[in-house]
Amino acid sequence: MVDVKSTVNPLFLRDEELRQGIELLFYAYRDFTSDPDKILDDHGFGRAHHRAIHFINRNPGITVQELLAILRITKQSLSRVLGQLVREGYVIQQRGTRDRRQRHLHLTERGVELERLVSAPQRERVARAYREAGAEAVEGYRKVLLGLVNDADRAAIVRSIRRR
């Protein structure tokens, strides 16, 4: 299934095939973000907070600069959500030792808890999709998604993933 005559006549179907790929990404993203959104709301947070704590969780000690580069937002925009997270005890900032200008970000226990809580249904959703699609499909999923990323960032992402 989901075959959709994708490989019949590559030239003729090209545009259609691409638009399907685009739509699927939209739909998946739409539903995949809906689970966390509800939980976040109960805590007075939004999607931006989730993104922040996700990447701080995944990269403990990440600097503000690095986080900005990942999220691709301005520091003013980040500082709003980060400020809330810090004030409410979900994130702590450690002044750098090698470079004392930097602030290294860490989740507190509370932060880790919240991150797990919020991302739980999202992980469950991915787990189900992976299970049902099979290992080979998962490999393809990753390959294509990585291919969609900007050339300039691909290497760094692969590295950040391999490191684990």
Add this chain to the structure above:
Amino acid sequence: MVDVKSTVNPLFLRDEELRQGIELLFYAYRDFTSDPDKILDDHGFGRAHHRAIHFINRNPGITVQELLAILRITKQSLSRVLGQLVREGYVIQQRGTRDRRQRHLHLTERGVELERLVSAPQRERVARAYREAGAEAVEGYRKVLLGLVNDADRAAIVRSIRRR
């Protein structure tokens, strides 16, 4: 590549594997939306307008209700962007004949042009990713993305894709 020891010890790596899948989706979506955003800006439109004209283009004659169901936003929110698109001659509304309460949406020539212009780099990005990943990977990509969608919507999406 992109192998990342994903199939070594499924139990131990489960969480890590899932979080990678989540991150990849974030990164891909981030970059994949960045191309259209720039072009839209030149025309005084935003991402919301792109979504609207994309789905109207893909489903000529779609009703407002149906479009709302796809986008998952309120009618007030849609009416803002739709109003602009209509006023500026990118979209026309046809009163339904069977049900005269409905408004069937269509792109004008201008609308079709804009849609193509805006989505061109996006399609090119997907085309490249598909080319580099290969047909088998593409199949996996679709399978997993479709699996991420809410159960309730999956069938309709498959149908809307098969119809072509």
Add this chain to the structure above:
DNA sequence: GATTTTACGTCAACCATGTTGACATATATC
């Protein structure tokens, strides 16, 4: 035929999250 439901539109207020621009401070680097 009267009542209720549905499809659509609109007004208004509000919120989350993005932007630009300006300016300040501490620290690192040349």
Add this chain to the structure above:
DNA sequence: GATATATGTCAACATGGTTGACGTAAAATC
């Protein structure tokens, strides 16, 4: 010592979501 970098903050603004209220026309139901 001069310059560049990392961070923070203030302020104004844009986009695109939300809720709630209300109105109209048409369809569906009793």
